[in-house]
Structure formats: C-alpha cells, structure tokens
Amino acid sequence: MQLTVQNVAGPHLPPVSFSLTSGDILTVRGASGVGKSQLLRALADLSEHTGVITLDGVAQSAIAPAEWRKRVVYVPAESGWWADTVAEHFTAIPPADWLARLSLAPELIEAPVERLSTGERQRLALLRALMLSPRVLLLDEPTANLDSRNTTAMAHLVADYVRAEGSAVVWVTHDATEGDRLGAHVLQMTPEGGQFS
Amino acid sequence: MNIQILSVFDLILAGLLVLALGGVQLLLGLGLLRSLVWGSVRMVLQLLLVGLVLKSLFAVANLGWITLMASVMLLLAGYEVTARQKRPIKGWRGYGIGLASMGVTAAIITLFTLTVIIQPQPWYTPQYAIPLLGMILGNTMTGIGLALNHLTQTAWSSRNQIEARLLMGQTARTATRELRADALRAGLIPTLNMLAAAGLISLPGMMTGQILAGAPPMEAVRYQILIMLLITAATGFGSMLAVHLGSVRLFDARDRLRLDRLGS
Numbered sequence: 001m002q003l004t005v006q007n008v009a010g011p012h013l014p015p016v017s018f019s020l021t022s023g024d025i026l027t028v029r030g031a032s033g034v035g036k037s038q039l040l041r042a043l044a045d046l047s048e049h050t051g052v053i054t055l056d057g058v059a060q061s062a063i064a065p066a067e068w069r070k071r072v073v074y075v076p077a078e079s080g081w082w083a084d085t086v087a088e089h090f091t092a093i094p095p096a097d098w099l100a101r102l103s104l105a106p107e108l109i110e111a112p113v114e115r116l117s118t119g120e121r122q123r124l125a126l127l128r129a130l131m132l133s134p135r136v137l138l139l140d141e142p143t144a145n146l147d148s149r150n151t152t153a154m155a156h157l158v159a160d161y162v163r164a165e166g167s168a169v170v171w172v173t174h175d176a177t178e179g180d181r182l183g184a185h186v187l188q189m190t191p192e193g194g195q196f197s
Numbered sequence: 198m199n200i201q202i203l204s205v206f207d208l209i210l211a212g213l214l215v216l217a218l219g220g221v222q223l224l225l226g227l228g229l230l231r232s233l234v235w236g237s238v239r240m241v242l243q244l245l246l247v248g249l250v251l252k253s254l255f256a257v258a259n260l261g262w263i264t265l266m267a268s269v270m271l272l273l274a275g276y277e278v279t280a281r282q283k284r285p286i287k288g289w290r291g292y293g294i295g296l297a298s299m300g301v302t303a304a305i306i307t308l309f310t311l312t313v314i315i316q317p318q319p320w321y322t323p324q325y326a327i328p329l330l331g332m333i334l335g336n337t338m339t340g341i342g343l344a345l346n347h348l349t350q351t352a353w354s355s356r357n358q359i360e361a362r363l364l365m366g367q368t369a370r371t372a373t374r375e376l377r378a379d380a381l382r383a384g385l386i387p388t389l390n391m392l393a394a395a396g397l398i399s400l401p402g403m404m405t406g407q408i409l410a411g412a413p414p415m416e417a418v419r420y421q422i423l424i425m426l427l428i429t430a431a432t433g434f435g436s437m438l439a440v441h442l443g444s445v446r447l448f449d450a451r452d453r454l455r456l457d458r459l460g461s
Binding site: 048 | 357362366
C-alpha cells in the first residue's frame with residue numbers, strides 16, 4: 001500500500017504533501033480552523049481540491065468516486081446516520097471481538113440509532129468504516145467523546161487493524177500526545193500548509 | 198339555460214366583501230389590508246388583460262400568435278417555480294430546470310390532447326389550446342415547485358446523512374434514493390388531494406364553468422375527467438424530470454454534494 005499526497009490544497013486548505021506506506025500511522029496536528037478536516041475531506045474526495053493524490057500509483061481522479069471512498073475511508077468527527085437501525089448502516093456485521101474491545105454490547109447492532117449515545121455513535125462509526133476493509137483510514141478526532149479506557153481501546157484497535165491489513169491511517173487530533181504510544185508520525189499543519197516525508 | 202351576464206356593479210358588490218375582510222383585519226391589527234387590496238387589484242387587472250388578449254387571439258386564431266401566448270405563459274410559470282424556492286439552485290440552471298421540466302411535459306401532453314384526443318378543427322383552435330395549456334401549466338407549476346423545494350431544502354438540512362452515505366461507498370444516486378422519492382411525493386400530494394376531493398368535496402372550476410354556460414352535466418364531467426387525468430400525468434412526469442435534473446445538479450462529476458450550488 002502506497003498513498004502519496006502532493007500539494008493538495010483547497011479554498012480552506014493550505015498545501016499539504018506527504019506519503020504513507022503499509023502500517024503507517026500519521027497524526028495530523030494543528031490549530032483549530034487550520035484545515036485538518038478539510039484535508040481529510042480532500043483525501044476522501046468529498047470536497048473540491050487541487051493537487052495529486054494516488055493510491056498504489058493510481059490517481060484519485062482515475063477511480064470512480066464511490067470506489068475510491070471504499071478504499072480511502074473517512075470517519076468524520078460527527079457521524080451521519082440515515083436509517084432507523086444501526087445494522088442498516090453496516091455493509092457487514094462487525095466481529096464480536098471488535099465490539100467487545102470497544103465495550104459495545106452485541107445487541108446494539110439491532111438497536112434504533114436514536115437510542116445511541118454520542119460515544120457509541122463514534123465507536124460504531126469507526127466499526128462500520130472498518131467493515132469496508134479500507135486501504136487508508138481517515139479519522140477526525142475519533143476519541144473526542146470517549147473516556148480514557150475507550151480512547152486507548154480504539155487506538156489499539158486501529159493500530160492492530162493497520163498492522164494486520166497492511167493499510168495506513170491519517171489521524172486528526174488536537175491532543176499533542178495522542179498517537180505517540182503507537183509510534184505515529186506527526187504532520188504539523190500551519191496556515192502555510194504541512195509536509196511530511 | 199343562458200348564462201346570466203355579470204354587470205360591473207355585481208363585481209363591485211363582491212369586491213366589497215374583500216374590503217370588509219380587510220377592514221376587519223385592520224381592526225384586529227393584523228395588517229393584511231394592503232396585501233388583500235393589492236392582490237385583488239392585481240388579479241382584476243391580470244384577468245381583464247388576459248380577457249382582452251384572448252378576445253383578439255380568438256379573433257385571429259393564428260398559430261404564430263397562439264405559440265407566442267403559450268411561450269409567455271410558460272416563461273411566467275418557470276419564473277413562479279423559481280420564485281417560490283427557499284433554497285433555489287443558483288444561476289440560469291435553477292430557472293432552466295423548472296422551465297425545461299414544465300415545458301417538455303406540458304407541451305407534449307397539450308399537443309397530444311389537441312391532436313389525438315379532442316381534435317378540434319384546426320388542432321390549435323385557441324378556445325381549446327390556451328385554457329388546456331393554462332390548466333396543465335398551473336398544476337405542473339405547483340407540483341414541480343413543491344418537488345424541487347423539497348429536494349433542495351432536504352438536501353441542505355440532511356447534508357450529514359447524505360455525505361455519510363457517500364463515505365460508506367454509495368453513489369450519489371443510491372445516497373439520494375429516499376430523498377428523490379420523497380421529493381416526488383411532495384410534488385404529487387396536491388394532485389392526489391385533487392383526485393380524492395374531485396366531485397365529493399370540491400366541484401372543479403372547469404366543470405362548474407361549463408355547467409353554468411349551459412353544457413349538460415355529463416358532458417362537463419367528461420371534460421373534467423380528461424383534464425384531471427392530463428394534470429395528473431403532466432404533474433407526475435414534470436416532477437420526475439425536475440427531481441432528476443435537480444438531483445444531478447446537487448452533485449458534481451466526483452459525486453460530491455455541492456450545496457454551494459444552492460442559494461439562500
């Protein structure tokens with residue numbers, strides 16, 4: 001797996017360049033409003049942007065958008081739920097082991113979405129993204145509403161997935177230490193942009 | 198039975214009713230007097246004008262003039278569709294989508310009715326063509342306006358849900374399947390209500406008019422049935438076309454939701 005990002009920029013995104021290979025975890029840090037979420041939107045091709053993004057040598061523009069988004073999967077800070085029950089949002093039921101690691105009861109899969117807490121939504125949003133078997137996972141403040149136990153559990157689950165599948169993660173965080181224990185690289189974003197190589 | 202001729206005095210009597218309503222509104226501090234008076238005056242002028250236009254149009258019965266009148270009606274209806282949108286599609290496309298959906302369906306259905314169903318001699322006889330087109334346009338205008346309004350407003354308010362579906366690898370079409378169906382339903386509700394109420398709750402204006410003019414009730418009913426079926430088909434096809442064109446415009450070639458293309 002090889003993701004290269006060259007001079008990706010947009011209306012609210014200063015130019016960013018980096019590249020990732022299998023097993024990489026990249027945390028993106030920077031002041032609020034600097035364009036961290038906009039970077040993830042560009043990587044998922046959800047917002048207009050310039051620059052070149054390639055996955056295993058194939059340009060983003062050369063792949064159908066829906067196909068690209070199944071390989072480069074973005075989990076926004078605020079997850080969207082469009083159907084009544086949790087299960088309808090999943091392409092496949094997640095393994096019991098993953099649910100247990102994130103302290104989610106198996107019955108939650110059949111529950112109505114409106115009964116979920118914010119933290120449960122956040123954890124389930126990660127799982128539904130993982131069920132797409134992403135090559136690259138884009139996480140926007142995934143632990144913002146979680147207690148310390150679930151924060152650690154989520155970080156380890158993501159790290160294990162990346163290692164097992166040979167994929168990579170771009171992890172946006174405002175916490176200066178998040179990712180350190182996972183051996184993550186750091187991309188510091190400023191209004192002038194960000195680079196990491 | 199011959200129709201009773203209405204004098205100007207008769208109309209003034211009816212106008213006094215509206216003035217009385219305005220007076221009561223004023224006393225209660227509701228302040229609708231101006232809108233009521235202005236709306237009524239405008240309506241009177243519009244109808245007098247159209248009466249004069251129809252009088253000359255019927256006198257010449259020329260295809261060119263009839264086409265011109267039909268085009269003006271269509272352009273005005275297109276404007277009304279856009280004017281009632283809360284978050285219209287920006288630029289000429291917003292107007293174009295309403296106009297094209299309405300124009301294509303209304304033209305096809307009116308022409309079909311004139312040449313195949315009613316068959317007046319000549320087929321463009323204005324006494325048939327203009328009222329027919331007017332009734333079809335008036336109804337499709339409402340339906341298309343409601344459908345587009347539902348589409349754009351709901352897309353605006355459910356951005357999170359639509360983008361979440363795109364992020365789960367759905368195409369723009371799949372991600373808007375329910376939205377498009379709901380928008381179409383919104384456009385067809387007045388028509389469905391009209392069908393349900395016909396004859397039982399409301400006596401349709403056209404049928405009433407024909408009966409007042411001395412037509413036998415069963416003849417008038419047949420015309421009314423024809424008109425209602427035409428309106429239903431035109432509103433349905435027109436709304437479908439508008440929802441399709443509108444939902445295509447909501448996304449770009451990379452299936453990104455483009456709410457920046459909507460005005461506010």
